[in-house]
Amino acid sequence: MNRAEIVAWAEANYLDLEFTAARRWLAEEPGRKAVGFLPVYAPAEIIHAAGMLPVGIHGGGDRIDIIRGDAYYQSYICHLPRSVVELAVTGRLDFLTGALFPSTCDVIRNLSGMWKVMYPEKYSRYVDLPQDFAKGVGGDFWTHELRELVHDMGELRGSPITEDELRKGIGDWNRRRALVRKLYAKRRDEPHNVPTDELYQLLRAGEIVPFEEFMTMAQAYLDVCDKDGRRPRDNARVIVIGAFCEQPPLGLIRTIERAGCYIVDDDFLIGNRFLTREVDCSGDAVRALAETFLNHTVANPIVYERDADGKKKLVGERLRAARAEGAIFSAPSFCDPALLDRPMLQAGAAREGISFISFKYAENTGQFQQFREQAGTFSDAIKLWGNV
Amino acid sequence: MSTVVRDQSQELQKQLISGYFDSLSTANEDGKKVVYTFVPGNLTELIRAFDLLPVLPEINALQYGMRQKTGQFILDAEKAGHSEDVCTYVKADLGMIRAGNIGPTGKKLPKPDLLLLSYTGCYTFMKWFELLREEYQCPVVMLHVPYQGDGKISPAHRDYVVQQLKEKLIPALEELSGKKLDEDRLKEMLKLSAMAEDDLVAVFQSAKAKPSPIDAWFGGVYYIGPMFTAFRGTQAGVDYYKLLRAEVEERIRLGKGPITPEGDMNQERFRLVAEGPPNWTSFREFWKMFYDEGATVVASTYTKVGGTYDFGFRHDYTRPLETLAEYCGECYTNRNVPTRIDMLVKYVEEYEADGFIINSVKSCNSFSAGQLLILREVERRTGRPGAFIESDLVDPRYFSAANIKNRLESYLQMIEARRAGGHVSGLEVSP
Ligand code: SF4
Numbered sequence A: 001m002n003r004a005e006i007v008a009w010a011e012a013n014y015l016d017l018e019f020t021a022a023r024r025w026l027a028e029e030p031g032r033k034a035v036g037f038l039p040v041y042a043p044a045e046i047i048h049a050a051g052m053l054p055v056g057i058h059g060g061g062d063r064i065d066i067i068r069g070d071a072y073y074q075s076y077i078c079h080l081p082r083s084v085v086e087l088a089v090t091g092r093l094d095f096l097t098g099a100l101f102p103s104t105c106d107v108i109r110n111l112s113g114m115w116k117v118m119y120p121e122k123y124s125r126y127v128d129l130p131q132d133f134a135k136g137v138g139g140d141f142w143t144h145e146l147r148e149l150v151h152d153m154g155e156l157r158g159s160p161i162t163e164d165e166l167r168k169g170i171g172d173w174n175r176r177r178a179l180v181r182k183l184y185a186k187r188r189d190e191p192h193n194v195p196t197d198e199l200y201q202l203l204r205a206g207e208i209v210p211f212e213e214f215m216t217m218a219q220a221y222l223d224v225c226d227k228d229g230r231r232p233r234d235n236a237r238v239i240v241i242g243a244f245c246e247q248p249p250l251g252l253i254r255t256i257e258r259a260g261c262y263i264v265d266d267d268f269l270i271g272n273r274f275l276t277r278e279v280d281c282s283g284d285a286v287r288a289l290a291e292t293f294l295n296h297t298v299a300n301p302i303v304y305e306r307d308a309d310g311k312k313k314l315v316g317e318r319l320r321a322a323r324a325e326g327a328i329f330s331a332p333s334f335c336d337p338a339l340l341d342r343p344m345l346q347a348g349a350a351r352e353g354i355s356f357i358s359f360k361y362a363e364n365t366g367q368f369q370q371f372r373e374q375a376g377t378f379s380d381a382i383k384l385w386g387n388v
Numbered sequence B: 001m002s003t004v005v006r007d008q009s010q011e012l013q014k015q016l017i018s019g020y021f022d023s024l025s026t027a028n029e030d031g032k033k034v035v036y037t038f039v040p041g042n043l044t045e046l047i048r049a050f051d052l053l054p055v056l057p058e059i060n061a062l063q064y065g066m067r068q069k070t071g072q073f074i075l076d077a078e079k080a081g082h083s084e085d086v087c088t089y090v091k092a093d094l095g096m097i098r099a100g101n102i103g104p105t106g107k108k109l110p111k112p113d114l115l116l117l118s119y120t121g122c123y124t125f126m127k128w129f130e131l132l133r134e135e136y137q138c139p140v141v142m143l144h145v146p147y148q149g150d151g152k153i154s155p156a157h158r159d160y161v162v163q164q165l166k167e168k169l170i171p172a173l174e175e176l177s178g179k180k181l182d183e184d185r186l187k188e189m190l191k192l193s194a195m196a197e198d199d200l201v202a203v204f205q206s207a208k209a210k211p212s213p214i215d216a217w218f219g220g221v222y223y224i225g226p227m228f229t230a231f232r233g234t235q236a237g238v239d240y241y242k243l244l245r246a247e248v249e250e251r252i253r254l255g256k257g258p259i260t261p262e263g264d265m266n267q268e269r270f271r272l273v274a275e276g277p278p279n280w281t282s283f284r285e286f287w288k289m290f291y292d293e294g295a296t297v298v299a300s301t302y303t304k305v306g307g308t309y310d311f312g313f314r315h316d317y318t319r320p321l322e323t324l325a326e327y328c329g330e331c332y333t334n335r336n337v338p339t340r341i342d343m344l345v346k347y348v349e350e351y352e353a354d355g356f357i358i359n360s361v362k363s364c365n366s367f368s369a370g371q372l373l374i375l376r377e378v379e380r381r382t383g384r385p386g387a388f389i390e391s392d393l394v395d396p397r398y399f400s401a402a403n404i405k406n407r408l409e410s411y412l413q414m415i416e417a418r419r420a421g422g423h424v425s426g427l428e429v430s431p
């Protein structure tokens, strides 16, 4: 497969709000089931271990008109939940047997309850991530939550999930995470060969297509990036911070890149990379999955920051790891987690003399002129003056 | 006679709160250590058991809001880089710190020696104390209270909180105070808590009388003051609630309506249930709109943010840590949307309300996200109309008095029309 074919496949899935790939997979064999999950992090491997299809629910972006979703949300609430509701009330999520709502923020938390009211016949679960990180405290709590989830997923599919299935499911997700990390490393090292709009659509496809299909396509993409080298440009290397839940429109990602920036690290679809190392599946796999969460997640506003200086250090650390020259704080409007975090991160960036710009977007933002100007000026300044 | 009795509890409440702020202003000189924490999940008895002083930043913001001082604080915080989109309590607090950390009563507030992040019912709490940690460079204890995703507190969730109390919080408080936890003392305090809670519930439930002797939202804010700040578990708290209850019972006997800043509410024309917090910057003006229409709020959810007692929860001194854990999980904003709907339906029915009003505050996703669905569901289940108002807690830019008044009047007219047999549906109000 060549790059154009892979990208076309990814784009088709990204654009498809009917979730055709998932529906096709369900139709292939009677009894198959799919379970959705909202951002930011949900243990999707448990759904996978049950032989069901995990489906990331990321709203409808700029590809859906909100007709009924607005009747559920006030104007000062972010856009994501209204497009999720729009997808739901228009029947586009009917193929899901259940949905998981992680403890990302109070909007998704409350949506979990709204779901129970709107779809009492469907399975839904609030997934409360631990905010205590001691093995015998938060570790026990999270293990307990995961075991309940394992139990529920077993019930949903009709038979208990075995230990072997869990080990295999979690092991598969280890492979998936490793592959995604490879893609990110490749982009960091050769951003000219891995444009973010392509990588992003690939990962978006990965949220809805079956596991093996994604693994095949992602590996194929990595291979073509190796083969079909492009010429680097004199772009500024930037990291994009804050877009971890409501996703930016693809046009915004492209605008940043076309304005002369290489995105070399970001938070998009961060759930894919939330755990930063493989889960040891040799023993009690659920316990191992829980304990991996305690100490090996990315720093993200949905998890309590234990290090008093952690927020301040973060931008510099990420910048250096990505060999970037500047940071773009890009958060959804009305997003508490991103916007409450932002002043702390910016103070840290300022402390280290890191150049940054900031803006807000909504998933359905359609005008990019202002972003183009801002990002263009930013990249010019970096190229001219370096990271000052 | 009744005037004197009435004034007594108001006077006592005022004394308690101002005495509390006085004690904060001299905390450093008195050698008292200070623990900042939040109203939902406030562990006042535990903090007090170590002779530490609790400070509640939401109360400071609220009090400043009532004094119309928060507008400038918020602007200052926004100028310093805080987003206009986020909770205004946080920005009011940060603005207040920048202005010298003078409390709402004009007296200095002590810096925290510990930030007890009771992570209950609100995501913003986590960010708020991460931000304060940067201001004060002091330790934080995160107490994670699981959300009632399934509408209940499971034993595992309770045990998780108890473990955190045992392994993190109590050792931190012991270190800060230099004292070991005296469990007997804690138990004594919890006994007092339950006594005061009984009386508080009786006060709230007095609103089932017709006319209601209390306003359970605007007036309720005063009633919960001591309970939600620093007086749970104290004899002063018990005395206050006993007195308040006696006054309220006397008002029932006399067939009197609630006390309002405009005087006694003489004619109860409408009985309403309220969801969400009131607005603080125009609190009196807002209340007057209800007063002018003869509308009394007979039950409110906001008065349950620091603990929901009217469905049976009481602090149980025989299980001190478990009861504290359960208390944290019971707070209103830690309840899921179906449970909130059930509560509102119950209130509308049991308090025989004509309808309900939702004040949706821009600041607060914890309350606001889902309220439009709540509106429709409560209407559907009770058959009674709801009104939807939008404002904010402490940001005066989001309180549009004329609009709100107008819509409130229209809403109440609709209720009247319904009484007369006309068709009624809900009403949405935006600023
Ligand atoms: S965009 Fe932000 S506020 Fe909205 S649901 Fe996601 S995390 Fe919550």
Ligand code: SF4
Pocket (backbone or CB within 6 Å): B058, B087, B088, B089, B090, B121, B122, B123, B124, B125, B333, B363, B364, B365, B366, B367, B393
């Ligand atoms: S978001 Fe709501 S509950 Fe949280 S601090 Fe702000 S007003 Fe309070």
